Amino acid sequence: MAIHASELNTAAVEVDGISKRFGEAGRPNRLMPWRKLKKPKLALEQVSLHVETGRITGILGANGSGKSTLIRILATLLTPDQGTASVFGYDVVSQPDDVRRHINRVSVEASFFKEMSPWENMLYAARLYGSGGEGTRDRVEAMLERLGLPLDTLDKPMKQLSRGQQQKVAIARSFLTSPSLLLMDEPTTGLDPRSKREVQELVRSIRRDRAATVLLCTHDLQEAEVLCDRVVVIDQGRVLAEGTPAELIRAHAGKTDGSLEDAFMQLTGKRLEEDEEEKEE
Amino acid sequence: MTGNMLRWELNAFVGFIERQKNLYRRYWAWEGVWLLYNLVSVLSIGYLAAGLSTLGLEQGQANLHQTQLYLLVGALLWTYLSLVFFEIAFAITWERWEGTIEYTFMAPIKRLTHLLGVSAASLLYGIARTAIIGVGVVLLFRIDLSHANWLTALAIFAAATLPLLGLGIFTSILPLLSPEKGEQMAFAVQGVLLLISGVYYPISVLPGPLHLAGILSPLTYTLDGVREALLHGLSLAGALPDVAILLVMGIVLVPASVWCFGRAEERAKRLGLLKRSG
Ligand SMILES: Nc1ncnc2c1ncn2[C@@H]1O[C@H](COP(=O)(O)OP(=O)(O)OP(=O)(O)O)[C@@H](O)[C@H]1O
Ligand SMILES: [Mg+2]
Numbered sequence: 001m002a003i004h005a006s007e008l009n010t011a012a013v014e015v016d017g018i019s020k021r022f023g024e025a026g027r028p029n030r031l032m033p034w035r036k037l038k039k040p041k042l043a044l045e046q047v048s049l050h051v052e053t054g055r056i057t058g059i060l061g062a063n064g065s066g067k068s069t070l071i072r073i074l075a076t077l078l079t080p081d082q083g084t085a086s087v088f089g090y091d092v093v094s095q096p097d098d099v100r101r102h103i104n105r106v107s108v109e110a111s112f113f114k115e116m117s118p119w120e121n122m123l124y125a126a127r128l129y130g131s132g133g134e135g136t137r138d139r140v141e142a143m144l145e146r147l148g149l150p151l152d153t154l155d156k157p158m159k160q161l162s163r164g165q166q167q168k169v170a171i172a173r174s175f176l177t178s179p180s181l182l183l184m185d186e187p188t189t190g191l192d193p194r195s196k197r198e199v200q201e202l203v204r205s206i207r208r209d210r211a212a213t214v215l216l217c218t219h220d221l222q223e224a225e226v227l228c229d230r231v232v233v234i235d236q237g238r239v240l241a242e243g244t245p246a247e248l249i250r251a252h253a254g255k256t257d258g259s260l261e262d263a264f265m266q267l268t269g270k271r272l273e274e275d276e277e278e279k280e281e
Numbered sequence: 282m283t284g285n286m287l288r289w290e291l292n293a294f295v296g297f298i299e300r301q302k303n304l305y306r307r308y309w310a311w312e313g314v315w316l317l318y319n320l321v322s323v324l325s326i327g328y329l330a331a332g333l334s335t336l337g338l339e340q341g342q343a344n345l346h347q348t349q350l351y352l353l354v355g356a357l358l359w360t361y362l363s364l365v366f367f368e369i370a371f372a373i374t375w376e377r378w379e380g381t382i383e384y385t386f387m388a389p390i391k392r393l394t395h396l397l398g399v400s401a402a403s404l405l406y407g408i409a410r411t412a413i414i415g416v417g418v419v420l421l422f423r424i425d426l427s428h429a430n431w432l433t434a435l436a437i438f439a440a441a442t443l444p445l446l447g448l449g450i451f452t453s454i455l456p457l458l459s460p461e462k463g464e465q466m467a468f469a470v471q472g473v474l475l476l477i478s479g480v481y482y483p484i485s486v487l488p489g490p491l492h493l494a495g496i497l498s499p500l501t502y503t504l505d506g507v508r509e510a511l512l513h514g515l516s517l518a519g520a521l522p523d524v525a526i527l528l529v530m531g532i533v534l535v536p537a538s539v540w541c542f543g544r545a546e547e548r549a550k551r552l553g554l555l556k557r558s559g
Contacts, residue, residue, distance in 0.1 A: 022553050075387050079550045100389035111380045113300070115307035120300070127296025128388035130289050157307060 010089045012181055012213035013051035013074060018083035020044040020069055020237075043069040045237040046083070051230075053088075053180075054211040056203065058218060058228035058245075060264055066237040067217040068107075071183045074215070075105045087181055104129075104179035108186040110166035114159040118144070118169045121158060122176060129177035143172040147198055164191050171199055175206065182206070184216045188223060196220075200227050225260040233267050240267050293390040297398025298405070305406060319360050320414050326356040326481070327422050346425065347512070352481055353418060354508050359480045361411040362445060362500055363471055368403030369449025370471075372396075374456045374464045383556050392546065393539055396453075400446045428514040436517060437506035440524045443531020444499030448474070450538035457545040460554055479504050499530045 023040040044066045051057050059067050072078040073085055076096040084091060090098035112121045122140045126132040141151060147168040153161055161169070167190055174182060184203070188196045200223065206212040218224050224231055225245045232242040241248060245260050253262035305312055330349035376382040385395065418424065452470050456463030477487065477495040483505075484495035495501050506523035509515035549555050 072383075075383075077383050077387060077550060077555055078553055079547070097389060097391075100387060103387075105384075105387060107383070109380060111384055113304060113379050113381060116300075116303050117307075120303045120307075124296055124300045124303075125384070125388075127299065128293050128385070128390055130292055130389075132292060132296060 010053070011050055012053040012055070013049060013057075013085070013087055013215065014089075015047055015049035015070075015074075015085045016083050018044055018047045018070070018073060018080045018085055020066075020073065020078065020080050042237050044073075044080070047234070047237070047239055048083075049232060049239070049242075051213060051215065053213050054207060055229045056207055056214040056216060056227055058216050058224040058231040059234065060218070060221065060224060060231060060260075061234040062268055065234050067234065068185050069237075070234075071105065071185050071215065071217060074099075074181075075103060075183055076100060102180040103183060104174040104177050105183040106170050106174045106185065106187045108189055110158075110163070110170040112158045112166065112169065115157050117155045117157060118149075118161070119154045121169065122173055125173045126176060131177075139176065140172065143175055144168065146202065147172055148195055164195060167191060168195065168199075171202070175202065178210065178212075180210075180212055182212055182214045184214060184218075186217055186219065188218065188220060196223070203227060221259070221261040221264055231260070233264060235268050290391055290394045293388070293394050294398045294401070297395065298402045301399065301402035301406065316410060316413065319364070319410065320417050323353070323356040323360060323414055323418060324421060326352050327418065331422075346423075349422065350424065350512055351508065353422065353424070354511055355480045355504060357411060357415055357418060358504055358507055359475065360414055361407050362441075362503065363475070364410060365403045365407035365445055366449045366452070366471060366474070367467070368406060369396075369400050369446065370452035370455075370467045371464070372399040373453050374467070377456060377460065377556075380556070386546070386555060392543060396450055396539060396542065397446075400449065403449070404442065426511060429511045430514040430516060431510075433510035433515050433517050433520045434507045436524055437503060437510060437520055437527065440527040440531070441499065441503035444527055444534050445503075447531060447534025447538045448499070450535070450542060454538070454542050454545045457542070457549050457554065474498060474500055477501070499527055499534070502526050502530075 020043045021040040022043055047066070047070065049070075059070065061067050069078065073080050074087060074092060076092050076099050079093055084093075086092065087099045088102055090102075092099050112118075113124070116124075119137070119140060123132055123136060126136050126140075141154065144154065145151060149165055149168045149172075153165060158166060158169070167187070171187055174184070182203075188199050191199065203214055203216070204227070207214060216224070216228065228245060230242065231245050231248055233240045233248070241252065243251070248263045248267075249258050249260055251263070252266045253259065254266055255262065327349060330345070330352045333348065334345055373382065376385055388395075448470075452467050455466045455470075459466075473494075477484065477491055478498045478500035479495060480500075484492055484501055487495055502523045506515070506520050506527075510520060
């Protein structure tokens with residue numbers, strides 16, 4: 001759904017002091033008191049974030065650092081323990097319906113009805129977002145063609161597609177609903193180099209054409225470097241640094257011709273050399 | 282609700298029915314197996330009745346025929362009720378298996394639309410499948426429905442829809458509460474309903490607490506009413522109490538179940554139970 005002019009001036013995403021723990025602490029199970037208390041897992045701690053409309057913002061962090069948790073909170077799929085988060089001014093907890101109208105999400109795993117065909121899955125998605133009538137098929141075909149998916153796969157069961165092909169359908173699904181905020185959780189993981197480029201080009205084009213805002217979690221630091229206007233590095237649920245890729249490189253790479261990868265390694269405290277030394281021992 | 286919003290929700294409602302239709306079509310081999318399973322279950326109940334005379338239960342032919350009719354109508358109705366119940370109760374479990382649950386929950390639609398869409402598809406599906414089995418029964422057994430009051434049967438059948446949806450939605454909450462054990466619980470609920478609702482016997486034969494549970498089960502009134510209508514021509518006026526009870530139960534159960542679903546969804550979002558990986 002297109003954003004209103006009034007929404008153009010508000011931040012796309014405003015996260016303020018969000019914390020999230022999994023596994024409730026200190027609450028013994030009243031029905032089964034013999035059960036051991038699990039230690040709560042801190043996934044996010046006091047995370048604040050401000051994303052301007054029309055920007056591509058990268059979220060970088062090691063496995064388990066809380067990236068997907070943050071994305072899920074913004075997608076109204078998880079409720080934060082503390083803090084507030086809003087999307088185009090709508091609170092994710094108290095106004096989930098308004099938030100949902102403006103967002104879509106791609107996750108690492110494709111998440112489809114596996115016996116149904118890509119087309120049937122896309123049609124279902126379109127219906128949930130207020131379309132699905134005439135012209136939907138054409139739009140789906142155009143989108144998939146652009147991503148380089150052979151059109152003869154469109155009516156085969158999803159399970160017959162390769163992982164990368166399924167991922168392309170997932171990406172197409174998220175673009176189909178024209179979200180103003182696109183939450184992409186490792187969208188290009190498992191794609192071949194050419195397809196990766198296609199996806200990156202598509203992401204650029206929706207920002208250009210529709211002023212869409214993109215939040216992109218990725219482990220591909222080169223992708224982040226070429227695609228993102230800003231980058232946020234998180235580690236163990238905390239924001240370590242944020243800025244443009246160039247700023248982060250300048251401040252943290254430790255050398256003049258450094259890359260985002262150098263900066264990331266520095267920031268997360270694991271220098272490549274150290275890792276390698278350990279291996280040699 | 283404005284017209285636009287209504288159209289939006291209606292579009293999604295159609296989407297759920299369309300999705301279920303596509304799923305049934307794609308899982309046609311399973312559908313075939315389940316249909317056969319349902320058919321032979323009903324038939325075996327029919328033959329059980331036919332065999333009663335050889336088990337030393339000498340009775341008049343007329344009586345035996347009545348018993349067979351009693352059991353067959355029970356078996357057929359139970360097929361329908363348990364089918365619809367299961368389809369709704371497994372709506373969430375199913376999406377969990379497929380891994381689509383987060384996408385459906387993230388969609389900009391009312392949860393009521395989601396639940397009613399799945400329910401409507403389940404009802405159509407249940408009716409279609411039960412009709413096929415019904416034809417099989419009519420072909421294989423000599424069924425005398427000359428006394429039947431079809432209008433009454435239809436009225437009770439229709440009134441039973443609401444409480445049936447309520448029960449299904451209540452049960453579909455279980456996998457939201459416990460991802461691991463919720464789906465097994467649905468089978469347990471179905472088993473209890475079979476026991477207490479007088480599918481193959483009047484609930485008066487049940488001991489105290491079970492009898493009481495039977496009185497509270499909406500399926501009891503459905504089975505009882507439809508049976509009376511088909512076997513003894515119960516008039517529409519005579520069926521009013523049953524219809525009223527079913528409607529009242531439905532008017533309580535449906536909103537209550539949707540409300541509880543909402544609470545369970547909130548809890549799942551707090552504890553991170555919807556999905557973990559990714
Ligand atoms: N639903 C959940 N229930 C319990 N713990 C969870 C849940 N989701 C995430 N966690 C835990 O929270 C932490 C952060 O997980 P998260 O999925 O956000 O990491 P991530 O940065 O996306 O990692 P990756 O790069 O591997 O995708 C992890 O320790 C994880 O085990
Ligand atoms: Mg993740």
